[in-house]
Amino acid sequence: MAIDKVKTKELLETIDELFDAIPVKNEAIKSQIKKLVLGPALDDIRKLVDESRPPVLMLMGQRGHGKSSLINALAGKDVAETNDFQAQEPQDEPYLITFAEEYSTWKVVDTRGVFESSKPDESVEDDAISALKNSILKHKPDVILHVMAMPQVSAAEKDMEFRAELKKFIKENLKYDIPLVMILNKADTFKNPRQWPPEEFAIKAADLDEQMEYVISSMLNASKKPLNANIPYYGYELSGSDYLGIIPVASLKDDLWNINTLLDFIGKNLPESAQLDFFQAQKRSIPLKKLSSDLIKRFSTIAGGVGSTPIPIADIALLVPIQMLMISVIGALSGRTATKETALEYLAAAGINVGAGFGLREVARQAAKLIPVGGFAVSGSIAAASTWGIGKSAEAYFFNNEIKSPESFKTLDKGNKE
Ligand SMILES: Nc1nc2c(ncn2[C@@H]2O[C@H](COP(=O)(O)OP(=O)(O)OP(=O)(O)O)[C@@H](O)[C@H]2O)c(=O)[nH]1
Ligand SMILES: [Mg+2]
Structure with missing residues (x-):
């Protein structure tokens, strides 16, 4: 509220x-x-x-790709523990982030460890998938943010193998569709990290755009429309794909980049009842x-x-x-x-x-x-x-x-x- x-x-x-x-x-x-x-x-x-009610945001993605950092970046404060490399059971961890002065609350579900990057040759384990499914049923997210580190996109290919299964599961078990957004995190570390930010390095801007193009056409077979017509490397809205959009960001504290594009995109795709809390917090x-x-x-x-x-x-x-x-x-x-x-x-x-x-x-x-x-x-x-x-x-x-x-x-x- x-x-x-x-x-x-x-x-x-x-x-x-x-x-x-x-x-x-x-x-x-x-x-x-x-x-x-x-x-x-x-x-x-x-x-x-x-x-009016709190928005429910769910994050998924491989360990260490920056889910917790992204939560903090979106919330504009430290609420999730980052850089936690201890072995963890696949489990979800809901955060209730309150923004007291703004009278608003977000619910954020960080499904850490659902994808285990330490076993690159194996497909995503069954129990990890069912953990994610349970989590979806339990929390009924308004949006699912799929976080991938931009330099490791090809390693994340297996994340995507079961997205169709996930989508089917959502369709069969919930009365509504959950928008899925692909986030290419750690954009700063893609290619030459010294060429940063992309607004100052045209070559980096082109690198980001190229990587997105690779994902969109080779991995997703989707068509794209830039979110910002003047600055295409800020991300794309997609059609013909399970993903609603693809947005590159940097979520490292003190060096945030393109987070507002993501906030706007999430907000636009939230149910009306969740928009007030989402926007008021920001x-x-x-x-x-x-x-x-x-x-x-x-x-x-x-x-x-x-x-x-x-x-x-x-x-x-x-x-x-x-x-x-x-x-x-x-x-x-x-x-x-x-x-x-x-x-x-x-x-x-x-x-x-x-x-x-x-x-x-x-x-x-x-x-x-x-x-x-x-x-x-x-x-x-x-x-x-x-x-x-x-x-x-x-x-x-x-x-x-x-x-x-x-x-x-x-x-x-x-x-x-x-
Ligand atoms: N350079 C750079 N580093 C980042 C960025 N986002 C996160 N990191 C770093 O990546 C490491 C992992 O980030 P976390 O946010 O803990 O990743 P996570 O996905 O929550 O990891 P698990 O909870 O273990 O699954 C940390 O050292 C972060 O500081 C980014 O945009 N750029
Ligand atoms: Mg984490």
């Missing part, structure tokens, strides 16, 4: 009270807005918060801003539910509660708490001063000034557009520290709600 559950519950109650406290000329319209707009808005946030604003943009789109659609009976301008304050709810949650995604105060902070920045002494009615009256509308009544499409403008303005404030009026978004992005 990435956004504080208790605070959010309080916020939902406050918003409900705020709505009830708004004096209106037309009670019928008020109850209609409650049903068509406020209700769905409260439900949307309730769902976001209630269904202290990176770009993916959270994406969640915020999704929220703004949903809320402007909800506001559009005003429907065929437009709200008279005199009662426009009825839109304020859902907009305040949206503003608070955008603030929460940016790292504030989901409280009324967060929405008031934005309003103050936007020039609407509703201090602590004001009652809810006054808040609604003042905040309604922000809704950019003209004319006599607010139709569904105007309610949608103005909610969208306010959302974008709040997003610019919380994420970029910029004051931009809702009006400026309304005209700028007309018909292009991206």
